Amino acid sequence: MFSVGVRSCVGPVVRRPANFRLASTLVFLEANKDGKVAQSSLSALSAAEQLGNPIKALLAGSNSTEAAKQLKLTVGASLVDQIIVANNEVYDNYLPEAVTPLCLELLKEKEFSHFVVASSAVGKNLLPRVGALLDYQPICDVTKIVDPTTFVRPIYAGNALATVQCTQEKKLVSVRASSFPACSAGSFDAPTLEAPQVEIAELGVAWESENLVKSARPDLGSAAKVVSGGRGLKNKETFDKLITPLADSLSAAIGATRAAVDSGFCENSLQIGQTGKVIAPDLYIGVGVSGAIQHLAGMKDSKVIVAINNDQEAPIFQVADFGLVGDLNEIVPELTKKLTK
Ligand SMILES: Cc1cc2nc3c(=O)[nH]c(=O)nc-3n(C[C@H](O)[C@H](O)[C@H](O)COP(=O)(O)OP(=O)(O)OC[C@H]3O[C@@H](n4cnc5c(N)ncnc54)[C@H](O)[C@@H]3O)c2cc1C
Structure with a gap:
């Protein structure tokens, strides 16, 4: 199932490699045009922290100097040993064709055991392209780091x-x-270093x-609360009429099913x-x-799941902590009214 060098296992934790002391992790961070580092990248940093290696953060794009400044004001503990900035507009929008050569150049350094x-x-x-050019199998969608060589990831749409x-x-x-929670605030x-040309x-x-x-x-x-609408809402008018006020009453984000x-x-x-x-x-x-x-x-890891559905056999009730069986056209306005009070 996995290519050479990577195998699935259940069992004892493996030993750290002999050169572990020399190991270091390169973390690629995304930032918006104002230099604000993405929430998902702050989670990547806290995941990298669990690897236990010194961390170097890479910021690329014409906003990267500003992003480095903001990163230093955002992240709590001295998690990052060095920030590498590639201040070049060619990296704006993170086209993988442009960013990959930069990552490859940095990853040539032996010290980087993890990217x-x-x-x-x-x-x-980005990652599959870097993997293909280095001839390494990437390990994607990791949800848990067991140790620096052992990772847990969902397969079969999260069923295993x-x-x-x-x-x-x-x-x-x-x-x-x-x-992974976003790394702590502070x-x-x-030191900030310029990336190689x-x-x-x-x-x-x-x-x-x-x-x-x-x-x-x-x-x-990254929202703490999400209200998600499905096909049971029947049309866009009902979706807007019921989901938006309910989400407003909770200051929640809105989501939806594919249907x-x-x-x-x-x-x-x-x-x-x-x-x-x-x-x-x-x-x-x-x-x-x-x-x-x-x-x-996409949602079963939510801490508390509430389902509103008129079919008590609907599979969502198998994962729900609270279920309301009934017509959403009656339940949702009533719930919104109570929450708004
Ligand atoms: C390869 C692949 C990838 C997919 N990826 C995704 C994905 O990323 N995300 C996703 O969501 N789906 C995805 N799907 C689609 C998925 O299989 C389902 O079709 C979809 O999630 C169903 O959406 P739904 O729950 O809104 O609709 P339905 O399954 O039609 O459910 C509607 C529900 O509303 C209830 N209902 C109807 N009227 C009322 C009422 N008046 N009051 C209360 N309840 C009512 C019904 O009882 C029913 O349970 C994917 C499918 C495939 C094949």
């Missing part, structure tokens, strides 16, 4: 967990942000534009599940959601 990225759209774009032991010289790891100081050949791709949805709501990927997205109830960036976002909020409320395995794969 950690968040399992975000950027990380998912594989414990993967990696004997490769360098471990290339992407981590699920929902499984400030630290660490890397020759980037003709990219063959160009960044055209982006169309970001601006919303005052918490981000779905709701495909039916045009909301935009597809709100999809939760195997082919959508993976979330683990403190509270998840599913309204008119059946609980198909592909949806559960």
